[in-house]
Amino acid sequence: MNDMARLQKQRLALYGWMLVAPALALMSLFAFYPAIATLWHSLFTRGTTRRPSVFAGIENYNDLFADPTFWIVVWNNLIYAGITIPVSIIFALAMALWANAHIPARSFVRSAYFTPTILPMIAAANLWLFFYTPDLGVIDQITGFFGASPTNWLGQPETALASVIMVTIWKEAGFFMIFYLAALQTIPPDLREAARIEGAGRWTYTRRVLLPLLMPTTIFVFVNAMINSVKLIDHLFILTKGGPNNASKLILYWIWEMAFAYFDSPHAAAMTILVLLTLGLVAVIQFRLVEKRTHYR
Amino acid sequence: MNTALASRPAKRALPDFDKVLDALGAWVLAIVWISPLLFATWAALQPSGTALGLDFSNPLTFENFTYVWNAVPWAGYFANTVVLVTLILAGQLVLCTLAGFAFARFEFRGRDTIFILVLLQLFILPEVLIVENYAIVSKLGLFDTALGIGLPYMASAFGIFLLRQAFKSVPVELEEAARIEGCSWMGVLWKVYVPAAKPVYLAYALVSIATHWNNFLWPLIVTNSPDTRPLTVGLSLFGAPETGVDISVISAATIMTVAPLLIAFLIFQRQFIQAFLRAGIR
CATH class of the missing domain: 1.10.3720.10 (MetI-like)
Structure with missing residues (x-):
C-alpha cells in the first residue's frame, strides 16, 4: 500500500515535470541562457575574422565608463524616468478622479484617456509628428498665433528629449489610470460623506484620505512606470533617432545602435548587463515595498 | 453609485461650481488626449500637401489610403x-x-x-x-x-x-x-x-x-x-x-x-x- 502511494506520488511528480518542461525549455533558451551569455560576452573583446575575440575582463565596462556618450545616455534616461514617472502618475490620478466623478459624457472621457494605450509606440510617434513639425505643426501654429517664432522641436538639443518625454506620458498615463479607477471604486462613498461632515474640504479629503488609501496602487504604478522608462523607446526611431547630437538618446536605443548599427556587441552586452542589474534592483525594491504594504494593511 | 449623496442639498454654496470645473477639466484633457488621433484622421483625408494648413474648406479624399495601399x-x-x-x-x-x-x-x-x-x-x-x-x-x-x-x-x-x-x-x-x-x-x-x-x-x-x-x-x-x-x-x-x-x-x-x-x-x-x-x- 505504502509502495503504491509512493509510486503514485512519483508518477504525479513526473507529470508535473512533463507539464512545465516545454515552457521551461523555451524560457531557458530565450531568457536565462541569453542573460548568462550576455554576461559572458561582455567580458570578451570584439572578434574579427583576423583577430579572434580574447578575454578582456572588465575592460568593456571601463570603456563604457570612459565614453562620454555613456554618461549622456544614462543622464538622459534618468531625466526621462524622473519626468515621465511622476507626471504620468499625476495625470493618471487626475484622469481617474475625473473618470470616476459624475460628469456628463463620462464614458467618452474615459475612452479618450485610455485610447493611446492600445496604439503602437511607432504610430504614436507618427501622430505626434503633427505637433512637432517646425512652423507647420500644431504647436507652432498655436505659438505662432501668439507671435512666437517657429521652433524645431525635434531638431534642437534643448527640446528633443522633452518632445520624446511628452509622447511617453501621453502613451502611458491612460494605462495607469485604469488601476487608480479600479482602486477608487473600492473606496466606500461614506468616507467622503464622513469627511464632509467633519468639515474637511475637497483638497483635504483628497490629500488626507484618498491618497493614503491609493498608496498601494501608486507603488504598483510606480514600478511599472520605472520599467517603462527602460522599455519605451520605439518612438525614438521615428522622432529623433536619439539626436541631435545624442540629446535624446536613451539606454535601450543605444544598446540597439551599438549592436545592430555599429556591430559592437561586446559593449552592447556590457551595457545590457548594467540594465539588468538596475532592473534587478527595481525588483528588490518592489518586493520590499510590497512587504511594507502588507504590513501597512 | 453615490448619486444620492451628490444630489443632497449642499452645505456650502460652491459645489455646483466645483462640478462644472470638474467637467470642464475632464473634457479639455480628454480632447487634448485624443487630438493627435483626430488630427491624423483628418489629415489622412486631406489631399496630400495641404494637411498642415488646417484649412477646413478642402474636400475630403481617400487618395492617401489608396496611395499607401499601392505603394507598399x-x-x-x-x-x-x-x-x-x-x-x-x-x-x-x-x-x-x-x-x-x-x-x-x-x-x-x-x-x-x-x-x-x-x-x-x-x-x-x-x-x-x-x-x-x-x-x-x-x-x-x-x-x-x-x-x-x-x-x-x-x-x-x-x-x-x-x-x-x-x-x-x-x-x-x-x-x-x-x-x-x-x-x-x-x-x-x-x-x-x-x-x-x-x-x-x-x-x-x-x-x-x-x-x-x-x-x-x-x-x-x-x-x-x-x-x-x-x-x-x-x-x-x-x-x-x-x-x-x-x-x-x-x-x-x-x-x-x-x-x-x-x-x-x-x-x-x-x-x-x-x-x-x-x-x-x-
Whole structure:
C-alpha cells in the first residue's frame, strides 16, 4: 500500500515535470541562457575574422565608463524616468478622479484617456509628428498665433528629449489610470460623506484620505512606470533617432545602435548587463515595498 | 453609485461650481488626449500637401489610403501581423496552460525553485536581451521567420503566473468529481480547469494580441523582408520623415495600422479595460 502511494506520488511528480518542461525549455533558451551569455560576452573583446575575440575582463565596462556618450545616455534616461514617472502618475490620478466623478459624457472621457494605450509606440510617434513639425505643426501654429517664432522641436538639443518625454506620458498615463479607477471604486462613498461632515474640504479629503488609501496602487504604478522608462523607446526611431547630437538618446536605443548599427556587441552586452542589474534592483525594491504594504494593511 | 449623496442639498454654496470645473477639466484633457488621433484622421483625408494648413474648406479624399495601399505591400504586412499575433497567442495558451496547471496542482521536487525562476523572468525584459536572442534565433535558422519573432514570447512568465492563480482558485472538489467519473489528468484540465478560467483566458488573450500587434523593436531586428515584416516595422520604414513622404500619407498609413485594434477597442471597450486591469494587477 505504502509502495503504491509512493509510486503514485512519483508518477504525479513526473507529470508535473512533463507539464512545465516545454515552457521551461523555451524560457531557458530565450531568457536565462541569453542573460548568462550576455554576461559572458561582455567580458570578451570584439572578434574579427583576423583577430579572434580574447578575454578582456572588465575592460568593456571601463570603456563604457570612459565614453562620454555613456554618461549622456544614462543622464538622459534618468531625466526621462524622473519626468515621465511622476507626471504620468499625476495625470493618471487626475484622469481617474475625473473618470470616476459624475460628469456628463463620462464614458467618452474615459475612452479618450485610455485610447493611446492600445496604439503602437511607432504610430504614436507618427501622430505626434503633427505637433512637432517646425512652423507647420500644431504647436507652432498655436505659438505662432501668439507671435512666437517657429521652433524645431525635434531638431534642437534643448527640446528633443522633452518632445520624446511628452509622447511617453501621453502613451502611458491612460494605462495607469485604469488601476487608480479600479482602486477608487473600492473606496466606500461614506468616507467622503464622513469627511464632509467633519468639515474637511475637497483638497483635504483628497490629500488626507484618498491618497493614503491609493498608496498601494501608486507603488504598483510606480514600478511599472520605472520599467517603462527602460522599455519605451520605439518612438525614438521615428522622432529623433536619439539626436541631435545624442540629446535624446536613451539606454535601450543605444544598446540597439551599438549592436545592430555599429556591430559592437561586446559593449552592447556590457551595457545590457548594467540594465539588468538596475532592473534587478527595481525588483528588490518592489518586493520590499510590497512587504511594507502588507504590513501597512 | 453615490448619486444620492451628490444630489443632497449642499452645505456650502460652491459645489455646483466645483462640478462644472470638474467637467470642464475632464473634457479639455480628454480632447487634448485624443487630438493627435483626430488630427491624423483628418489629415489622412486631406489631399496630400495641404494637411498642415488646417484649412477646413478642402474636400475630403481617400487618395492617401489608396496611395499607401499601392505603394507598399500593406496587405502582406497586415497578414504577417495577423499570423504573428495568432502564432504567439496559440503558443502562449498551450505552454502557459500546461505550466500553470503544473504549478497549481502538482507536487514535485524543485517546483518552488522553478517558480521563482519564472517570476525572475518577469523582470528580465525580452527587449533588453535583443543582442543574444538575435544570435540564438539566427543559430536556430529562424531569422526572418514568423516563428523567429514569436518564439521568445511564447513561454510567458506572466501568462504562467496568471493561469496558476486562476487554477488555484478552482475548488478541488470539482476536480475530484471529474476524476471519479474517470477523467484523466488531461481530461480534468480540459473539462474542469480551462472552462473555469475562461475570463482569465479572455483577458490574457486581449492583452497579448494588443501587445504583439504593437510590438516593434524585436520584429525590427529579426525581420529582413516584406514576407515577414509586421505592420509596425512596415510603418516605421515608410513613415520616417527624412524619406520626404507627405504627412497626409504618413497619417493614412498610421491610421491603417492602428485601425483594426482601435475598432475592436471601440466595440469591446469594457472588456479591453477589464482585460488590461486584470492583467496588470497580478
